[in-house]
Amino acid sequence: MTRSSSTGVAQTRSVAEPTLDVLTRHAHNPSAYLALNEGNLTFEVDGIDGVVIYRPSGRFLIQFGGVFAPPDQQAELLTEFVRWARQNRRRVISVQLMPEDTDIYLRAGFGVNQLGASYARSLDGFSMSGKHFVKIRNKISRANRDGVRVREVAAVRERTPQLMEALNEVDWVWLKAKGFGVAEIDFMIGQRGGWAERRRRLFVAEHAGRLVGYQVFSPVFGRHSGWLHDLSRRIPDAPTGVSELILSTAVRQFVGEKTPYLHFGLTPFTSLDPKHRLPGHSPFVDRFVRWLGTRAEWIYPAQSQVAYKLKWQPDLIQPEYVAFQDGVSLSAVWRLMRVTKAVSLRRGRKSVTRRPASPHE
Incomplete structure (x- = not known):
């Protein structure tokens, strides 16, 4: 348990039944239930009816799905989470943000880029x-x-x-x-x-x-x-x-x-569109994400994944975003690739997998 913020006591723990209760009340992200995976942790602050869900990875905390809280408490909870991360010498990468999530991240100094899109x-x-x-x-x-x-x-x-x-x-x-x-x-x-x-x-x-x-x-x-x-x-x-x-x-x-x-769900690196770009986005991340979607099926089968989903005639397609605290860096991009297993470490050496096994392939 970590003390202190202006709001009260901040604590981290494994996901459990109270986390599901928060998601039921406040989550609009279609992938929110995946936040309950074993291995994820929660960050909570007394006095705020919400939760941040994350997974430690190296010098980073990989946050999943935005801030699950009432709209008027989301910015405060994100501020406390970032403060807590800094105290622990960690930086935050947030994945699978919906369009309505991005404003509080931009105001908190994150660099935000489109990661792909979700289909329904x-x-x-x-x-x-x-x-x-x-x-x-x-x-x-x-x-x-x-x-x-x-x-x-x-x-x-x-x-x-x-x-x-x-x-x-x-x-x-x-x-x-x-x-x-x-x-x-x-x-x-x-x-x-x-x-x-x-x-x-x-x-x-x-x-x-x-x-x-x-x-x-x-x-x-x-x-x-x-x-x-x-x-x-x-x-x-x-x-x-x-x-x-x-x-x-x-x-x-x-x-x-x-x-x-x-x-x-989300298919990374697909439905990328300049109209979804946000102020302060990273041109490097834009180019890299687009390259992954069009030239790197051996890393992630984005085109075959989206083809499977399009067969069912989705009529709700929403952009999803990734946000980097203090802007993008090569180390942050590398860490994101590691967590999603687009790259892996085997026998003590760095190596690129032929590609990760994705859910619908």
Whole structure:
């Protein structure tokens, strides 16, 4: 516990149930639930109904998703967090900021650049009829003819050790198929397990008595509430159309529940547009992010990721930002790449992975 600020006592601790309560009240970021990942920490100040969620990395604190607090308390909580970071000789990098978050960061002296965009689809009146969805419907029909069956594992008690072992096997086979040196992103996507598991929804696909794929959906709070299509895994020899069948089954369920939105989350380095530039942005970061999106599929498969999301005709596309305390530096950019596992360290040497394994690939 760290003493002192003008507001009272500042404290840090692991994410827990009270953190979820704050997100439920104040979060509008579609990826906010991912802040509950194990390994993240919270920063809180007495007298402020809010939380900052972060992960230490080297000389930096990587903050996730903005300041979750009432609008009139966000700037104060950010000020206290930055002050606390300085006292501990750390600098702050904030990722996945929404457009409405950026003003307080600019006023706090951060350099803010677009990182990419998040994609969502309104489910009000959603239908998969029409020629745009012909290819998806054909894949779904193929999976059905091949005998693939999809079900929701609705109760946590149904997530038995045997099922968890089967899911782990899918993860292992999926990651192995990506090739040597590929690291799985674990900061800006969700997890399975942990105390936050009970609020996630799990859909599994089975074929010939074997689990061949699954998808996890996390709750989205705020003005565009719904479900976030988070983890998506399938084994390489799964029948054609398994992923499409799982997602369409989930969507049908969500539509029946009158869910407002299905979110596909952030795809870094995509939908970059000069109109989203903010005062004081870094031209270097702009050029680097654009290069990553167009010339560096071997680092992150941005184009294939966004192509998957565009197949579902998203009608809500929002820019997302990254902010660097005291402006950008090469060390800060490097640290951000390390945390997102776009680069990794192996056997004591610096090396670039072939690319990170991303959630929908």
